[in-house]
């Protein structure tokens with residue numbers, strides 16, 4: 001390839017900017033032309049594509065969000081939309097595309113690769129729900145935000161000997177809840193991957209308080225249900241109603257952690273080298289510290305495995 005483009009698509013995540021910067025700077029370093037597409041696939045269809053230089057990505061490494069903006073684009077799901085998108089790239093002589101996003105965005109990249117565009121996917125989502133990479137870009141930062149919030153909640157809960165339920169993001173994945181729960185010593189972690197009995201959760205909480213515990217933190221993954229509903233059920237079983245905190249979109253903002261910046265930098269550079277080697281239709285990831293490119297078809301048809309060992313560990317340590 002001689003000329004590539006980069007876009008961010010779907011839900012944004014911290015570190016997307018770091019990934020865009022890495023793609024642009026690595027491409028320029030290797031003598032390629034590089035273009036930025038605004039608002040994901042919408043920009044491809046609307047021809048909102050501009051040439052990038054070294055300075056276009058200055059001062060963004062540490063910023064959350066994405067300078068390229070992101071969007072959900074229905075038109076791109078149609079064959080007609082995909083054809084227009086591919087043509088807009090081809091008329092500029094752009095033959096490679098890096099798509100930074102989640103599994104929906106990967107499906108889009110898959111379609112474009114079938115229309116002759118060489119594509120590479122980078123996992124940009126806080127949810128950590130993309131397989132064939134240990135972590136997705138943004139996950140580490142989101143977990144840090146949750147841990148920080150739980151630290152604060154714990155202070156005030158301890159003062160009042162109260163229970164707290166924290167609802168976190170993750171869509172159908174329990175990873176944010178699991179990692180944040182383990183890192184903050186939560187008493188209970190409720191995730192979609194592991195069945196649970198709320199009656200037992202309530203009984204355990206009551207018992208722990210009776211035996212001198214001064215606070216109780218329950219972390220609930222949004223994929224399980226609404227925090228408010230769970231608190232009501234718990235209070236029916238034990239007479240104590242945990243206070244609910246729904247962290248919401250603050251989990252997607254703020255400066256990325258060094259882990260996310262390094263992950264994004266390595267993956268962005270790797271995507272460019274894969275495209276230069278003529279590879280296409282792959283998703284990039286890091287598994288056990290090794291850079292890997294896996295067929296997008298395989299990635300989108302595989303569910304990420306839940307880390308049962310970590311879950312068991314969190315259980316053992318949270319007595």
Ligand code: ADP
Nearest residue numbers: 010011072073076077101102103104105107108
């Ligand atoms: P994410 O990438 O975070 O999973 P979405 O599922 O919203 O987010 O997908 C982002 C965009 O990718 C969609 O708005 C759409 O333009 C494109 N997309 C999603 N699924 C498909 C598909 N099956 N075929 C083509 N494009 C798709």
